[in-house]
Every structure is written in C-alpha cells, then in structure tokens.
Amino acid sequence: MSFASNLLVGRSAFIAGGTSGINLAIAQAYAAHGAKVAVMSRKPEKVDAAVATIGNGALGFAADVRDYAAVEAAMTAAAAANGPLDIIISGAAGNFLSPAAALSANGFKTVVDIDLLGSFHVFRAGFEVAAKPGASMIALSAPQASAPYVGQAHVCAAKAGIDMLVKCLALEWGAAGVRVNSIVPGPIDGTEGMARLAPNPSMRKLAEGATALGRFGTTDDVVQLALFLASDADSYITGAIMAVDGGQMLAGNASFSHEKMPAI
Ligand code: COA
Numbered sequence: 001m002s003f004a005s006n007l008l009v010g011r012s013a014f015i016a017g018g019t020s021g022i023n024l025a026i027a028q029a030y031a032a033h034g035a036k037v038a039v040m041s042r043k044p045e046k047v048d049a050a051v052a053t054i055g056n057g058a059l060g061f062a063a064d065v066r067d068y069a070a071v072e073a074a075m076t077a078a079a080a081a082n083g084p085l086d087i088i089i090s091g092a093a094g095n096f097l098s099p100a101a102a103l104s105a106n107g108f109k110t111v112v113d114i115d116l117l118g119s120f121h122v123f124r125a126g127f128e129v130a131a132k133p134g135a136s137m138i139a140l141s142a143p144q145a146s147a148p149y150v151g152q153a154h155v156c157a158a159k160a161g162i163d164m165l166v167k168c169l170a171l172e173w174g175a176a177g178v179r180v181n182s183i184v185p186g187p188i189d190g191t192e193g194m195a196r197l198a199p200n201p202s203m204r205k206l207a208e209g210a211t212a213l214g215r216f217g218t219t220d221d222v223v224q225l226a227l228f229l230a231s232d233a234d235s236y237i238t239g240a241i242m243a244v245d246g247g248q249m250l251a252g253n254a255s256f257s258h259e260k261m262p263a264i
Pocket residue numbers: 093094095096097098103104105106107108110111114192193
C-alpha cells in the first residue's frame with residue numbers, strides 16, 4: 001500500500017494466516033489505515049518477522065488454526081489488548097498438487113483441517129470476542145470452491161465447504177449485526193499459491209488465458225476489496241462470495257491445473 005488514511009482508526013483486526021502472502025499484505029494495509037492489528041500463524045519465527053513489517057503496534061500469536069483452544073486463546077488475548085474484534089479474517093491455508101488416487105486419507109484430512117475446520121475455529125472463537133453489532137468477518141477462499149481442478153480434490157472440497165460455511169454463518173449471525181463474506185482471489189502474481197499451481201511459463205500462460213482479462217491480478221487488487229469489506233463503505237453486504245479474479249469464473253475455464261498432472 002502506498003498510502004495511509006484514517007479509514008480503520010479505532011478498529012481491532014485479527015488475521016489468521018496473516019504472516020505471509022496476501023494475508024500479510026492485508027494486515028499491513030489495515031495497519032496503514034489505522035487499525036490495531038493482530039496476526040496469527042503456526043511458526044513463531046514467521047510471526048515475529050511479519051509483525052516487524054506491519055507497524056502500528058501489531059501483535060503476533062503463534063498458534064495452529066487446527067487447534068481450537070490455541071485459536072481461542074490468541075483471539076481472546078488480541079481482543080483484550082486491542083478491543084473487541086471489528087475485523088476477523090480467516091486466511092490460513094495449506095495446498096499441494098496431488099492426484100486423488102495418490103492422496104492419503106491423512107493428506108486429504110490435513111488440508112480440510114487447515115482450511116475448513118480452521119475457518120470454523122477462527123469464526124467460532126472470533127464470534128465470542130467480536131464487536132457486536134458491526135463486526136466484519138472475511139474468509140479467503142479460492143476458485144477451487146466452485147470449479148473442479150485436477151490434483152486439487154482436497155482443496156476443492158475444503159474451499160467449497162468454506163464458502164458454504166460463510167453463507168450459513170452470515171445467515172445465523174446477521175441478527176447479531178455480524179457480516180460474513182468470502183473473497184475469492186483468482187490468479188494473483190507473486191503468491192505462493194500461484195507458484196504451486198503455475199510453476200512454469202506454460203502454466204502461467206494457461207492461468208492467464210483462463211481469465212476474461214487475460215492477465216494475472218496483483219495482491220493489491222485483493223487488498224482493496226479487503227479494505228472495502230472491513231470499512232463502513234457498505235454495511236449491507238453479507239453472505240457474499242466476491243471474486244477478484246479477472247473474470248476467471250466468467251471465462252468458464254477456471255481449471256488449468258490438469259496440464260501439470262502426471263498420468264495415473
Ligand atoms: N503430496 C501428497 N501428500 C502430501 C503432500 C504432497 N505434496 N504434502 C503433504 N502431504 C500429506 C502427507 O504425506 C501427510 O499424509 P501421510 O501421513 O498419510 O503421509 C499429510 O499430508 C500431512 O503432511 P504433513 O507434512 O505432516 O502436514 P503439515 O501439517 O506439516 O503440513 C501442509 C501440511 C499442507 C501445510 C504442507 O504441505 C505445507 O507446509 N505447505 C506449505 C504452505 C501452504 O501450503 N500454503 C498455502 C499456499 S496456497
């Protein structure tokens with residue numbers, strides 16, 4: 001983010017997975033716009049390194065999203081220090097390419113546990129310490145939620161679950177004045193996700209060609225939507241699945257990962 005404002009002054013934000021990639025960029029942007037930010041991820045050294053780049057007195061917690069008690073403790077501590085949570089982001093994710101027939105049950109479970117169960121943990125624990133009414137909860141989902149990808153059965157199942165979880169929580173928690181939405185980044189340049197899904201020039205070309213705009217997006221494209229959903233710009237959007245994907249879904253060609261898969 002190249003600018004700062006008072007947009008989020010007085011807000012308390014918690015970002016699970018906020019120590020790298022798009023999630024870290026969101027944490028940095030929230031702090032630059034005045035929010036008090038807390039981030040959480042698994043490795044203490046990664047947490048410390050990220051906190052040093054966020055500024056505005058950011059707090060860091062080392063906890064695994066798969067461990068409900070640890071998530072609850074981190075979110076409770078963040079709310080005690082920064083005030084009830086106005087903005088809660090579930091962005092922790094695990095991914096690797098594997099044909100379903102070569103994937104162990106534990107491999108499938110591991111990704112579902114991190115992505116889907118982890119999102120439930122963050123939102124469930126977050127609801128207890130959220131600012132009510134007014135809190136904005138956001139899941140970082142993926143195109144895999146609505147398009148099947150070869151080599152991504154575990155991720156597709158987990159992300160589809162996240163988007164439905166978002167809709168159910170929005171329905172139940174609207175009465176408490178809590179909004180719950182999902183951001184779906186398409187192919188975003190420079191991210192770990194794209195490094196895994198499109199690791200060479202021919203795969204990059206396929207990924208670009210799968211969008212209507214014919215190009216990758218930037219991390220800042222996603223950050224801008226995360227700022228909008230966290231702000232008071234609109235308080236009537238809830239249960240929405242919002243793509244920042246260059247029209248990847250419209251192009252009807254979201255699945256490009258099959259090119260890389262070995263024959264099985
Ligand atoms: N292909 C197939 N199976 C895999 C795999 C791969 N590339 N990577 C992990 N698994 C399986 C393991 O074999 C294991 O199953 P098993 O016990 O039956 O052998 C299971 O998944 C758990 O693996 P483990 O390494 O013990 O889990 P972990 O909790 O330490 O880490 C991830 C799992 C998914 C987080 C790990 O792949 C990772 O660290 N990824 C980098 C971070 C990341 O994915 N970020 C998201 C970018 S979009």
